Amino acid sequence: MAKEGENEVVSDLIGFLNASPTAFHAVDESKKRLKNAGFEQVSEREDWNLQAGNKYFFTRNHSTIVAFAIGKKYVAGNGFHIIGAHTDSPCLKLKPVSKVAKGGYLEVGVQTYGGGLWHTWFDRDLTVAGRMILRDGKGGYLHRLLRIQEPIMRIPTLAIHLNREVNDGFKVNKHTHLVPVLATSIKAELNKGAHENGPIVDNKKHHSVLLQLLATEAGCQPDDICDFELQACDTQPSIVSGAMKEFVFSGRLDNLCMSFCSLKALIDATSSEGSLEDETGVRMVALFDHEEVGSDSAQGAGSPAMLDSLSRITTCFSPNSKVAVLRLLEKAIQRSFLVSADMAHALHPNYMDKHEENHQPKLHGGLVIKTNANQRYATNAVTSFIFREIAGKHNLPVQDFVVRNDMPCGSTIGPILASGMGIRTVDVGAPQLSMHSIREMCAVDDVKHSYLHFKAYFEEFTHLDAKITVDL
Structure with a gap:
């Protein structure tokens, strides 16, 4: 059944896309939405005075933005529940x-x-x-x-x-x-x-x-x-179209669609009274610049931006020495989880042979979990299970993607952050066609699926993770 507010998600996405012709504008629009939702802006140039139960964000180069909500029961050393996406497009x-x-x-x-x-x-x-x-x-x-x-x-x-x-x-x-x-x-x-x-x-x-x-x-x-x-x-605006009004036609769906869905999920998962009351972790969205060119910049996923965020938040809640804070941060990273959200390749009806026969993501089919044995994606059995379990609880569809063995595989910020920080990661994305065209398309249903899946992740990860045992 459709949840309250679900029908407004797609029209909200259209507004976000039309306000965001560049990464700078996408960050500016994100700032406006976060401020309207009660998030306080902090500066990396200043000291932070953070409080449990409050919500914050900062920008770097005005093309990367990191927003986070601190659980009321958070203490230094607890985990971070993160969705990472990117603001740039070809x-x-x-x-x-x-x-x-x-x-x-x-x-x-x-x-x-x-x-x-x-x-x-x-x-x-x-x-x-x-x-x-x-x-x-x-x-x-x-x-x-x-x-x-x-x-x-x-x-x-x-x-x-x-x-x-x-x-x-x-x-x-x-x-x-x-x-x-x-x-x-x-x-x-x-x-x-x-x-x-x-x-x-x-x-x-x-x-x-x-x-x-x-x-x-x-x-x-x-x-x-x-x-x-x-x-x-x-200059052509983003629209909902198709004979059945089932598609979004727009530029920059890769990756502003995932940026929007993750940001809206964080805002809505932390806006109601008591939404952070029992949360022991930190809910976070990080939207990076320069993914399309390798992420190696001061504001890309290859920069220290993510680690800096986790370190500063941990430090704010720890009166201990630098060595002790470092140990708490190491512990926090092992308790953390990253959803690397980047659009996926839907099956193209005119090029069906470009997909592996058992891995053909469809429009309307829900978020795609991406797997690659050579670690072009960071998904493994544990991280995939966690994301599927959340989907199953809410009757949300989920799909799988593996590239053909005779084709090269693209990559995302997932392996960059997983290898750079040692954080558990799953690579996912909504299916789309015409990726990297000036005009792309995806399904209205998958926008809703993505938003609901991300929102459920923020609300339920803490409880689910407590039931999983791996490295013991």
């Missing part, structure tokens, strides 16, 4: 010098980020979004998120008349073909000096017309822009 990021002029066109130089299906970026209405560093007019500098709503550029395909073999195989040259067109040179030249805010100052790194668009959106002058970190974005 995209085209503007180069430090983006100014490109060819054949009478003004173009924008971009870098490929991650392993995108780059042919899907052609003939889409694109804009830019990200963050800027601005002068504040008082000798200081501001960090400002930015998004131009209307389409301002496009990557046009070559007409079939000029490439008759294109339908036999469209091979994208990522350097020469993936350059968005911003304007024509003649039009931009005619508009110089005619702008309502006065003449547009020429810039050696970026087209003046682009800088003026950014300045207008930010409500500043082009000269106030010190630097920026922007990416190309599709």
Whole structure:
């Protein structure tokens, strides 16, 4: 039976997706939701004064966010119940010098980020979004998120008349073909000096017309822009669609869908009166940047961000020496559990041979437990059992995925955190199609399944884990 509020989960996801064109915006939207739910922001630059029964979060680089709720009965050395996901998706990021002029066109130089299906970026209405560093007019500098709503550029395909073999195989040259067109040179030249805010100052790194668009959106002058970190974005909004309204069509489902479901699960599992009353552990969500490029950054899953979080929380509740705190942290990690949540590959009806015959995740079939003997996923029998047991108790469907032996296997933040911290980990994800396309799809039902599964995990893991004996 549908639980109260279940029907609102998908529309809530659509709102989250449409508010999050970049990792920076996803973190900003997460902050708003956490604050509305009573979570207090803390800073890694300051000391923490945490209290049992309270809820907190911090951001790193404004592209990674960690939120946690401390059980009323928590003591140093108790476990952490974590869901980890990531905020980034494959995209085209503007180069430090983006100014490109060819054949009478003004173009924008971009870098490929991650392993995108780059042919899907052609003939889409694109804009830019990200963050800027601005002068504040008082000798200081501001960090400002930015998004131009209307389409301002496009990557046009070559007409079939000029490439008759294109339908036999469209091979994208990522350097020469993936350059968005911003304007024509003649039009931009005619508009110089005619702008309502006065003449547009020429810039050696970026087209003046682009800088003026950014300045207008930010409500500043082009000269106030010190630097920026922007990416190309599709302007088509996320929607619920399909003949039966059973699908979500959107960009960045990998992995904002899992980020949203885990965040909403944490908020809802800690919002009711008494929800943390009997909790002995810490419920946590960690949404990392840079998973799509290996996680090796100051704010990626390969950084100390997760371990720093666990260490600082443990220290806040321990008056003992550093050596004693270290021992408590080691004990806490062995009592902890990580759900690595990253979208999974649903069976594609037009490419059925790409799946192993006994492991074909279906849309509507629930969360997929991913297993790989070579540890590209961190799942084992114990961690898989725990996640299945929670599903069974709530009549939630669950599926299995193993890649074919003759195909390479992708990976997630799961093995990175499992090997770096020694934490028990299960790799899971909602099934989807068109992964890494500019426009992906998943099932409405699986959004609900994921949210309910994650929420049940937060609420019940402590009691379930107490019944499991392994290393004795």
